[in-house]
Amino acid sequence: MLLQLRTARYLTLNADILECISSFPDLLSRHSSPFSNLVCLTIDSGKGDFTKKRNMSTEARNFLLDNSPSATLIMDDEPWN
8 A cells, every 4th residue: 555655745544544554563574665866754642642652663764754864753643753
C-alpha cells in the first residue's frame, strides 16, 4: 500500500499503522524507503489516544524517512527531525 504513495510530499499516517509497521523490524531493514519526496510526515494518534504512549522503532523511522532526509516528522503535534 505504501508503495502507491511513493510520490507523496505530505503524508499522514495513523498511529496504529505506525505501530503495525514497527512490529516488523527485520522486514523493514531489508527494504528501502519508497518515499523520496517527503516534506512532512505526520503521525496522527487520533482522538482519545493522546494518553497512550506510542513508539516508533528505529527501523520504521528509517523505512519511512531515509530517502527524504530533510523531511519533518510530526508526532503528537510536536515536530521531530
